[in-house]
Amino acid sequence: MIEVYSWATPNGHKVHIMLEECGLPYKVIPVDIGAGEQFDPKFLEISPNNKIPAIVDPVGPDGQPISLFESGAILVYLAAKTGKFLPASDRGKFETLQWLMFQMGGVGPMLGQAHHFRIYAPQKIDYAIERYTNEAKRLYAVMDKRLAKSTYIAGPEYTIADIAIFPWLRSWKNQGVDWNDYPHLKGWFDEIAARPAVQRGVEVLTDRRKPLTGDKEREILFGAKQYERR
Incomplete structure (x- = not known):
């Protein structure tokens, strides 16, 4: 069973969605970033950049355990492990990866x-x-233009590029965006949001997350503690 060290953030939800879409069994290990759990030495052994998500797969490519951090790398790994959501052809694969890098x-x-x-x-x-x-609006416009001529962000198939982008757009209001300006992107967003695996994935750890309104949480995430050498 894959261990997922995560929290209810867009990057965490990417991996939750992918695991749900692939039907892989997994165990979630909460890492409360507002409480500073990302700085725990045991977590840093898995994720040296002190960011969620990270995974430990007891059955890696060579049959031995493997740990991975960086959500994009995890999506590529899970796609390779399952043969899902990353096209088999070289052209399709690289077209998907370019949009994954666009997200990352x-x-x-x-x-x-x-x-x-x-x-x-x-x-x-x-x-x-x-x-x-303004940069948020520019990126939304890039995606809207792409989806005016493509069913999904990387082409005709639903891929890890869609999975990577979707969670970040759920907070469109906080980004100062008006969906009326991006009708093609909004249609894509609604279609992805209706997928049962996506709905399950974005609920993972949601009940544990608290608003980041306290000075202590702000200091942990944005203050001096974040920049301590470890």
Whole structure:
């Protein structure tokens, strides 16, 4: 059984959804990032960048246990393990991976910054709010244009690229986005949201998550503790 070290965040939900879609048995081990559990030395052995999610698969590619961090890498691994949601052809595979990298390098970091400066930052900095809100809208427009001519983000098939992007768009209101401006993306979003495995995946650990409103939680996530050398 795969062990999933995770929390109810977009990156955590990516892996929860993938496991549900693949039908793989898994055990969730909560890592409360607001309480600082991501800095536990045992977790750092699995995820040296102190980020969730991470997995431990007792039956790795060579039959031996393997641990992995970085949600994109985990999605690729699970796709390879199951033969699902990553096209077999070289062309389809690389087209999917480029959109996965688009999520990892653009959608996640930029929408994360939009969340931070619009909601969590102790000071409201107009320049930062405008910059990251505009970048969120730009990325939504890129995806909307793509989905005007493609059933799914990487092509005709549902893939790990869709699984990676979807959880980040669930907080569209926090990103300053109006769905009316992106009708093709909204149609895709609604279709993905209706998938039973997706619905199960985004519920994982949701009951454990608390609003990050306290000074202690903010210091852990955004303050000096985050930058301590370990």
